[in-house]
């Protein structure tokens with residue numbers, strides 16, 4: 001008799017690799033998850049209090065989050081039907097996969113990239129095709145042609161700027177992909193306000209493009225869990241057909257609307273962090289560390305010594321960064337987020353000490 005499969009046996013493929021989780025260590029300086037180092041403007045906190053008072057929490061939220069979607073549509077000068085909101089951009093991606101990918105359908109990611117694209121694809125039962133990036137971490141058109149020659153993916157993921165490498169995707173290559181490929185092309189723009197260009201204009205030309213945005217990084221609201229997708233109205237309508245009813249709570253909807261009134265403050269902070277990013281890159285380069293260019297609020301770098309020792313020594317100094325060295329194609333690499341000016345200085349001084357001591 002064959003052994004009965006236990007009902008308690010979990011789906012191994014649905015597990016997130018243990019090397020992905022960033023340890024939530026209690027430290028003074030947290031530069032590991034690319035959050036904004038700045039707390040919300042005071043006026044915004046007052047708006048949040050008001051939003052709580054006004055939300056009738058005995059009632060279910062607006063199922064279609066119309067007011068929030070309209071506010072986002074106004075922000076992007078598009079139609080409300082082009083906007084889909086969810087609990088973080090991760091839920092947007094999940095809904096997209098549940099809507100368009102059946103078990104065994106192929107999904108393309110280009111590594112190294114944001115781990116959640118492949119993780120959520122696997123949860124959805126997709127069969128993953130892993131494309132490669134070139135030495136500058138960009139995707140060559142040849143690579144896409146090669147993949148499309150031998151497979152029929154439903155979704156191709158891009159990430160611009162790409163996490164964890166920091167570079168933008170090539171405008172030409174994404175445009176060519178949209179032309180060559182009839183499935184859905186996702187461009188995850190979680191960090192786009194830190195970069196030189198975005199792909200939103202292409203929404204007018206291509207109805208198979210989905211742009212993903214989040215309030216977690218540039219808007220400084222990682223704790224809120226709010227993200228959205230911009231797409232053709234037909235794709236957005238499919239997302240509404242699949243997502244669980246009342247998934248986006250009333251407070252998130254109201255607070256998201258309030259946040260959009262503080263765009264100016266957000267942009268000022270982004271400008272400050274871009275300037276500080278330059279100083280951080282200079283500081284790292286002055287230590288003789290290999291630094292990859294960044295269009296984002298984080299920097300990938302490769303010290304001339306064991307990344308594990310660097311990471312552990314920084315934790316001892318109460319500084320947390322991200323150890324990417326066990327991720328495929330990122331041997332020896334660490335990633336640091338741009339913090340406050342003081343945090344960046346403490347990080348640079350500490351790293352210099354660690355490198356000196358190792359000599």
Ligand SMILES: *Cc1c(COP(=O)(O)O)cnc(C)c1O
Nearest residue numbers: 088089090114163190214216227
């Ligand atoms: C941080 C990050 C997100 C944010 O996910 P949320 O669920 O919105 O918090 C999305 N995409 C990328 C590439 C990220 O690095």
